Amino acid sequence: MQRSSYDTAAALLPLVGGPANVTSVAHCMTRLRVGLDDRSLVDAEAVRAVPGVLGVVTDGDTVQVVIGPGAVVTVTAEFEKLLSARRLAVRGAELRADRARRNATPVKTALRRVADVFVPLIPALIGCGVLAGLNGLLVNTGRLPWLTPALAAIASGFMALISVFVGYNTAKVFGGTPVLGGAVAAITVWPGVAKVTAFGVTLAPGQGGVLGALAAALLATYVERWCRGRVPDALDVLLTPTVTVLVAGLATLYGLMYAAGRVSSAIGTAANWLLVTTGPFAGLVLGGLFLPLVMLGLHQALIPIHTTLIQQQGYTVLLPLLAMAGAGQVGAALAVYARLRHDTSLRTTIRSALPAGLLGVGEPLIYGVSLPLGRPFLTACAGGAAGGAFVGFFAVLGDRVGATAIGPSGWALFPLLTGSRGPALAAAIYAGGLLTGYAVGFLATYVSFSGAGGPAGRSPRRSTG
Secondary structure (H helix, E strand, O other): OOOOHHHHHHHHHHHOOOHHHEEEEEEOOOEEEEEEOOHHHOOHHHHHHOOOOOEEEEEOOEEEEEOOOOHHHHHHHHHHHHHHHHHHHHHHHHHHHHHHHHHOOHHHHHHHHHHHHHHHHHHHHHHHHHHHHHHHHHHHHOOOOOOHHHHHHHHHHHHHOHHHHHHHHHHHHOOOOHHHHHHHHHHHHOHHHHHOEEOOEEOOOOOOHHHHHHHHHHHHHHHHHHHHOOOOHHHHHHHHHHHHHHHHHHHHHHHHHHHHHHHHHHHHHHHHHHHHHHHHHHHHHHHHHHHHHHHHOHHHHHHHHHHHHHHHHOOEOHHHHHHHHHHHHHHHHHHHHHHOOOOHHHHHHHHHHHHHHHOOOOHHHHHHHHHHHOHHHHHHHHHHHHHHHHHHHHHHOOOOEEEOOOOOOHHHHHHHEEEOOOHHHHHHHHHHHHHHHHHHHHHHHHHHOOOOOOHHHOOOOOOOO
8 A cells, every 4th residue: 555645754754853853844856855953863764764765865954855756745745734733733832831830820829729619610600691691581572471480590599509609619629628618608698697797787698799708618718727737536527617617607707798798899890980981991901911811821810700790790791801802813813824825734723723713712723823823812912902992882882791601702602691781782792892803803913924924934835846
């Protein structure tokens, strides 16, 4: 069976030192000419043993692989494709490793652990958010009145007790007993807290929302761990849970609920003020900076804020703005696809990653396309900024767009959209923002290419005879 050009190229690349050792690729009538950074890395005997190779000639910093007329053209083409793909993969791996190193700071580690508390809740938030949107649609249109009370109960039950789940997960993530974290967090939603006064203010069930539950369960975890090292083993099963719930519970009622309530109210007020007062500017900043925030791992700090806004207002106004970053990324990828027509490997990567990007999963495009190339990452941010400014402009007019749950973005966010003037208008504004992000991301990336090649110095390789 005849060996394919791809198989020959795939066998040769590691034998000449791998992608990092190759500085140039060309061919003449019969030979594949590979420029090298270090000739000592070439395994000449192994190269000669590759089926289809007729001989090997070394000349300074170049190795010439004799393949024969006709076949050398197709082998060279496959070699260049593999070289491009491997370099992109290596660059992507380096970027991911570098990001992991940069994220290994105390602050970012704490943010990731907070994210670990909320990420498991996202499926329930999505399911209940979709049902809440469906129920609102039925109520507004007056349809199926016998079903809407049941849908309201199903959609609202989880949100009414989300603090308990947050407390459970907090203790689990931070090294405590999950059920004790849930028990302390449950205090915040019990109706009886309305009989408690702290700082001269009567508490309300749910005051402080998920932030209060997070703080309460975190305190409970530290109290429990303190007790474990001091209470005798014979009394541990009795005293440790009791002291944990008592101390953390009293601190929650007479301090944490009040403080978290003030913080939660400030978050809601600040979000509304930002959009109503500085809508386009706020959208531009949030949409433009979200991709860098993701790269730095700082986006995780927004998860509790989203959840707090959903608890307070029924939706988060921040998520649709941040989702515009994904639209800019899609537009930038399409421009790269259009300009780098010679790079079959990269175009294949884009075709594979694009459906996920349209549905709001941006990592394949980020690590496979924009970051390795460099400049498209910046132009993608420009597209996100434009889309965010578009959505923010309508917020100034009183047409706020929000999401009833966190998790999806891109096209997948449409079922979760609502706003100050109903889901239909919210969906129309959001769609306009996506189109704006696509268009600006595409145009900014397209014009950033030089006449001789692509961004960051990338240019086509051409063979010579």
